[in-house]
Amino acid sequence: MKKNLKVIICGWYGATNIGDELLLGLMFEWIHEIGGELTIISLNPEVTARKYGTHVVDFDNLGEIAQALSDSDLFVMGGGGIFQDHSPFNFDGLYDSIKVDVARYARPFYMARQFGVRTLILAHGVGPLNSTQSREIVRDVFSLVDAVSLRDEQSAVLLKNIGVERELQVAADPGWSAASQLLHSAKNLNVSIDNKEKKVLALIVREWWKDAGWEDKLIDAVNRQLPDDWTCQWFAFQHAVDENRASSDKPFLDRLTSSLDTRIQSEIVVCSDVEQTFADIGRCDAVVSMRLHGSILSLALNKPCAFLEYDDKMTQAHNMANIPPELRIKLTAPHGSYQELFAQLFSGKSNWRLSPMVLNSLQTSALEHRQLLVDSMAHAAGQIKDKWKSNDFDWLGAWLQNLIWQRQTLLRANGKANDLLLYRDFQINQRDIQYKERKIKYDGLLQDQISNGRNYEKIIENLRSQIDEKNSYIQDKEIYISQLIIKNNSQNLYIQNLRSQIDEKNSYIQDKEIYISQLIIKNSSQNLYILDKEVYIAKLNQEIERRNAELGEKMKRKILTFSQKVKRAIYLYQNGGLRALISTIRMRRRVRQAQLHNDRLSNxxxxxxxxxxxxxxxxxxxxxxxxxxxxxxxxxxxxxxxxxxxxxxxxxxxxxxxxxxxxxxxxxxxxxxxxxxxxxxxxxxxxxxxxxxxxxxxxxxxxINFVVDQTVLPIIEFARIKGLRVNLDVCGKGGNLQIMNTPLFDKLASFANKICFADDSDGQFLKGKGYDVMYLPTAVSHTFFDPYREYAQPAQFKNDSRDKAIVFAPDGEGLIDWKYLTRTAELNPGVAFYLLGLTNYSDPLPVNIVMLTNEYLNQVNAFIAFSEFVLAPVIPMSTAADAVLQGIIAGGFLGKPVISSQPLMLENLQNLIHLPVPEYLGSLANRFSEVSSNELFVAKNACLARLESLISFQKRKDVSVVILIHNNVRIIGRCLETLLHHCGAFIHEVIVVDNASVDGGAEFVEMHYPQVKLIRNPENGCSSGRNLGVKHSTGKYLAFFDSDQWFTGGSGFAEALAILENNDNVGVIGWNAGWFDSTRTDLGGMIADYCPNRAMNSQAIRIGFRSDIGFLGTSGFFMRSVTFDAIEGFDTYYDPTCFEDTDLCFQIRALKMDVSFRDLSGIRHQPHQTTGADSGSDKYRKLFLRNANYFKEKWKAYPDFYLDYKI
Structure with missing residues (x-):
């Protein structure tokens, strides 16, 4: 970007509207952070200039705007909702400089284009647009502008409907980002002071003439519902400094509050400063908001809120914040709705607050506008402006506009002068009256003196003598004062000389002190060296003590694991006899050997x-x-x-x-x-x-093409001729402009439907060239780096008692900060640092760094699983590189702490430390009091999700998903969040059945997922609950999941539906299979999770599924609705759990249909959370035995249904 890039910004600025000033302040900060020099077009230039200390031009002075544009690089039409026809919006507003019309905001935009200045419309909300003229102007402006972003989807839909055909970027209102900055910068913000005499209700409302009668309903609700221990503060969000330019909210609020009951204390807060207004709202206890940015500030402050919606921009903003319907009403709502809204606000029953996850998402989304500003400024910096042509400029219009502005300025000045003259005339008239009154009084007194025989002239002479004496006394005093001043000046000179001498003495003393300090430092160097060695020895001693303590802890864990295995063996022996125990041990050994042989990615x-x-x-x-x-x-x-x-x-x-x-x-x-x-x-x-x-x-x-080479051109050209979709992936070319700036690359890119990038710098470069790009960041396999899987300890670790750290960056030698790695190893001699995928480095390394060959990359998951942490010693500006990020993401997938030398921006990644310089690490337990799970991070960063970004699903919406919860409020959000994110194309409806929860799970679902259908079951039963869910379903297909499941992609839905649609004999296809061990009597046996490759043998891979299974669990269970209707459903005898899914599978087999299994993609499972079942408890064992006996009796006539596992 060139130095001093000049940006001019236009909007509803200077009207002292808090919402618009909030956005202007944010734009001001953004532009200065990026390196721009800002000019603001303002309705009140003097006020704006005092606030920001930058160049400001008058909105009504077109000549002054033209002069500023002639020297500008970028014109920005700032955020807000300018283009709407609530106010007049007509063609003649473009030319009539006196008429108050929305169209006048387009004049600076058209002038900017005439001057060749790049243009940007940033964070706008558009609409309503009801008139033909307003639609034509807006269509023209938004079609011609160089770049545009919107703050809500409805604005984008409106623009498309009126004919704007360009790509429209949509992100949350920048006010969310501004509110975040205010929260971080606010000091001494007194939020909801508990010891106040009365609580305070903030009301942020505005005048709105289009919906008659709403003011009466509002005031009546306040009068009836406001408790006696509450007061009101009415916020005038728009306080006009100059009523000729913009109106103020205060007169409207004066009229409104005049109808309040006398019992209610009320105050009007005139808002002229954003920070002060934010602090004032923060001191209130609840908020009723009718202004968009009033809502944003109140939600960011975590206040109890209610909302009045007067147009669609309010509704859209509230939808994006997931505000419940019961906390907001339209202005046209009936009288009773106002009463209910306020009653709920004061009752204390509404504990809804904006969730931190949603707030963070909105704040992150708002920063997309900043990125567009960065891109536009970068384009402007590299853009050669069109040469301005005089014959293209409307000289007459600009001249007339300037004359009109000057005439209006003179008229305003003339009006002020007339007011001053009238006031002066009034003062003169008052003085004349006073003079006449006093003269009459004086004449009366004079007559009295004459009548009394007094000598008036003698009195005057005496007074004159006294005046002369006073004057003489004053002159003497003035002479004396002059003499004192001369004497004081002389003393000041003497004092200055003394100070100079003192400064010289102090300088001499400082020089001596520095000299003495240098001697002390020189004499102390030996002592410091000895002290440093003592500290190092102390650290080594601490490390030895910690090693001893950890060794004891590891032995304790091994004893506990052994105890669990003994208990399991006793259980098998008691229920199945010695034969079942020996069979299980043999099966586990065979499975373990098969897993070691096939220990690779699924399939x-x-x-x-x-x-x-x-x-x-x-x-x-x-x-x-x-x-x-x-x-x-x-x-x-x-x-x-x-x-x-x-x-x-x-x-x-x-x-x-x-x-x-x-x-x-x-x-x-x-x-x-x-x-x-x-x-x-x-x-x-x-x-x-x-x-x-x-x-x-x-x-x-x-x-999907990863190669930029001449040999690829025939493939890509032929593919486009055949009409195939082509994607060009530049990941791994990491900012290599020599490759991406060649004719060959441009030719390959011209054939591509999308260009995929993972590095922001690549994305900015490609966008600058006008390509259609897709952000496809680095990912790893969730089935290979699986936290729920048991791994075999690597042989290298078995005799190594040190802590282990993994550095995993396949083929990333050039991205590693080797100095950082070496120094970290030197400072931590008790840690072994294992390097994987890094074999091309030949310089000497410390002895505790172990460089493994690439043959061990097949076991990198086991190496990470058995390590203490993952280290990412990366050079600056390389944290977006694919090789480096693979190790970081893999560590996150396996729930390991990640230590990075560079700051990382990875959403939902827990257990992350940024250490910019190497240091002694000590015990990681001191840095992580609790290691957090990373399921949401895994859900959004698996390779499957990246693949599905390139191959979108056809929207079919024909699956009814049924999920049970029983006291699962902790995990149901993860399930629903990932399900809706990845699988929405297939889902007709999601039905959550609450099985008698007491932890607020049902209320959580209702509040955060209003699109989900919630059914309450008074009992905790898997059978009764799922039957209830099916009863309320309407989809063509049924899919059953548990609340402890979550998703990394939606492909599993596509696979299951393809099997059902192409195989009439398949009655059900599921993700979780089990078998009956023929050597056991307790109906136990193998399950898919313990089988090699999750039981997908070569035959299952060849046909896509296998039907030689014993049963399916309902954790990923797909079937046709008509098939469910043909059987009796889930048998409620099994409630709360155990064998209900097995029983349903046997019912389907009884219809002569197959029960089939496939390891469906993208489905994850954290077992035994839905019903709270604990297989180790006495209660569970009794339930298991009861249901097992019932199941055996019910299906004893079908021995061929009991299938054993075959590898």
Missing amino acids: NQTFAIGPGIAPLYVDRLEEAAQLRSEEIVIVASHPFSWMAEHHRAGQLARAAIGAGHRVVYVSAGVDAEMQIPAGMLFLHLEGLDLEALFNRISQNAVI
Whole structure:
């Protein structure tokens, strides 16, 4: 950006409206932070200039505006809701400088375009627009402007409806960001003082003439509902400094408050300063708001609030804040609604507050406007302004406008002069009256003196003599004072000389003190050196003590684990006998061996070529079922198994196969040890046969290209000719402008539907070139880095008693701050630092840094799981690089503390420390009192979610989702939040059945998820609850989930529905399968979570699912509604839990339909939270035995239903 970029901003500024001044203050800060020099167009230039100390021009002086624009780089039409026709909005307002019309705000915009200045409309709300003329003006302005952002979706819809065809960016009102800054900067903010004599209700209302009678309803509600121990403060949010320019709220509030009951104490607060107004609201106890930014400030202050909505901008803002319907009404609402609103506010029953998550989301969203401002200023800095042409300028209009402005200025000055003259005339008249009265009195006194024979002239002479004497005395005193002044000046000179001498002495003393200090420092250096060594030795001793304590703790944990295993063995022996115990031990051993052999990402059925052979063509497409119509074609620089698939192309390919897509992987490189999974076709880029490629894919295929090379052009050109979707991914090119600024890149980009980026600098560069871009940040696999999974301890860790730290950055040697890593290792000799994916560094490293070869990348999940923390020693400006972020995200997925040398902006990542310089770490327990879970972080940063961003789901909305809760208020929000975020395209309705909760879970759902249908069940029963949910469902399909589940993507829905739609014999498809162990009598057996590859064997992969299972759990359970209607439903005998899902599966089998299993993508499960079941309690064991006996008796005639597990 060039130095001193000049920005001119226009809006409803200078009218002293708190909302608009709040936005102006924020814009002022943003522009100065970015490095701009600001000029403000104001209705009251003097007031605005005093406030901001910057250049200000008069809104009515078009000539002055033109002069400012001629030297500006960027014109910004600031935030607010200017373009609406509540006020007159006509064509002639563009030319008639006297007429008060909304169209006059477009004049500076058109002039800016004539001067060649870049234009930006920032954070606007638009509408209503009812007239044809207003719609045509707005369509023209918003079509011509260089960049635009809006503050609500309804404005975007309106602009599209009137013909604005450009892309429109929508984000939350910047007032949310401004409110956040006010909260952080406010000091001594007395919020809701408890010892006040009376509580205070703040009312932020405005005059609104379009809805008659609402003022009477408001005043009546205040009179009737305001408690006796409350007072009112009415906030005049608009206080006009000059009534000729803008009106004030105060006259309206004076009229309004005159109708209050005499019992009510009332005060009008005239608002002229944003910070003071914010503090005044903060001292109130509740708020009723009718102004948009009054609502934002009150919600940010966490006040109890109620809201009056007079137009759509208020409604939209309240919707974005998730304000419950019962806390807001339209102005046109009936009289009773006003009474109910105020009664609820004062009753204390409404404990709703804006959730910190929503507030943070709105504040983060508001910063998108700032980013657009940054981009526009950057464009303006690099833009050569159009040469201004005199024949294009409306000289006559500008001249007339300037003359009119000057005439209006003279008229205002003339009016003030006339007022002063009238006042002067009044004063003169009053003096004349006083003079005449006094003269009459004087004449009377004179006559009295004459009549009494007094000598008036002698009295006058005596008075004159006295005056002369007084004058002489005054002259003597003046001479004496002059002499004192001369003497005082002489004394001041003497004092100054003394001070100079004192300064010289002090300077001499300071020099001596410095010299003495240097001697002390020099003499103390030996002592400091010795002290430093003593501190180091003390730290080593502390480390030895901590090691001893941790060793004891680890032994304690091992003893506890052993005790649990013994209890489990006793339980198996008591219920199934010695045969069941031995069978379980053998099965666990076989499963463990299979897991170690197949310990890789889900669906890990791979094909190795053979030693020393570099494959050019490997076809395994037909070995996996195609459940999704879109084939994924990936063109990459590296082979699929490079870096053990820890690269963006490999991750997306693996996620696509797991989600039921078939993948064609075209690589510029080959690998003799490369392994190809089922469902993939591998082709070598060099000498590629286009026919061999495109004959294997359909019209639905999606191309993802990672290669910028001439050899890729034929593939991309042919794909576009066939009408296929093409995405160009620049991740890994990290700011490399030499690549992205070439003709070859531009040609490849021109064929792409989207260009995907992960680094902000890349995104800004590509946006500047006008490309259609998509932000696709780094992610990792949630199935590989799975916190719910048990990992085998790496062999390197078994004999290493030190704490372990992992540095994981595949192929990221150039992004690592090796000095930081080395110094951290030196300061922490008791920590072993294991490096993975970093093998190309040859400088000497401390002995406690262990560099592992790339063969261990297949076990990086186990290394992190058994470590104490993840370290990210990254160089500045590299924290957005893919290799570095993989390690950070993987640590977050596995719930490990992450220590980073650079600040990170990763939403929902817990357990994060930023240490800018190396230091002794000590015990991490002192830094983390409690290690927090990262489920929401995982939900938004899994590779599956990135894939689904590239392949959008077709909206079908035909699934009714039924979820149970029983005292699950802690986790139901996670379930619903991720379900609605990822799976909304499939959902017809979400039904939450509350099973007799007492923890407020039902109320939580009602308050935070109004789109969810809540049903209350008076009993805690899985069967009765799910039957109740089905009773209220209307979707074509049913899906049952538990409240302890959550989601990383929506592909599982697509896979399940594809299986049901293409296989009439499948009665149900589920995510959680189990089997009956034929050697046991307690109906126990294997479950999918303990099976290799979650029980997806080669046959299941080939057909897409398996039906040789014993039963399905209802945690991810899909079926047709008509199938459910054909059976008796869930048997309520099993309530509260145990065997109700198994029983339902047997009912479906009894219909001669298959019960089928697939490891559906994107579904996560935290077990045993829905009913609070505890398998170790006596109560649970009794319930289990009771239901098991009932189940055996009920289904004893169907022994073939009891299927055992087969690998």
